[in-house]
Amino acid sequence: MSTALPLFQPANPHFARLGGEPAVRRLVDAFYRAMDTRPDARTIRAMHAPDLAETRALLVQYLCEWLGGPRAYSAQRGAPMLRRRHHAFDIDAAARDAWMACMRQALEETCDDAALRDELLAAFHKVADFIRNTDTGGGQRPHPGRPRETQPAQPAAPHTSALPRSDP
Secondary structure (H helix, E strand, O other): OOOOOOOOOOOOOHHHHHOHHHHHHHHHHHHHHHHHHOHHHHHHHOOOOOOOHHHHHHHHHHHHHHOOOOOHHHHHHOOOOHHHHOOOOOOOHHHHHHHHHHHHHHHHHHOOOHHHHHHHHHHHHHHHHHHOOEOOOOOEOOOOOOHHHHOOOOOOOOOOOOOOOOOO
16 A cells, blocks of 8 residues: 555645535535525525526536636636626625525535535635625625725735634
8 A cells, every 4th residue: 555645636625525526516406405495595596597507507617616626617618707707796795695504505415524514615705705796885895806906005904714703
């Protein structure tokens, strides 16, 4: 038995840890089931077409790539540019939180590895918050990725991968 490390380790091993494309498909199916049934997800469900077939396929492709799997999404659609692709929708903190609730439920249904679930939830939260383009009061939220352009005198906020803490 060899104890040598593999020559190549993927930058993002989540795809393999989750179980590859079949697991991503199960996750996406559970996610949209949650979106269809959760009362707190009505607003974000209304942002989607009634028929989710194309949306499901795109999310599977995107998540496979994002999780470290095949790069089919970018090859077919170019760079994800998630904030730009979601610009047509008012995505505030409530929409972000509803999306996260659906994803949390889907991960609980499909991923038995608690550590992996926590890692993915933290990563999903960063993406979901990045896509947020509307403040609670309805005003446009500046692009968070370019703080020096939107607030030149302010230092950039520190980066964190942790989920926001919720007090009991």
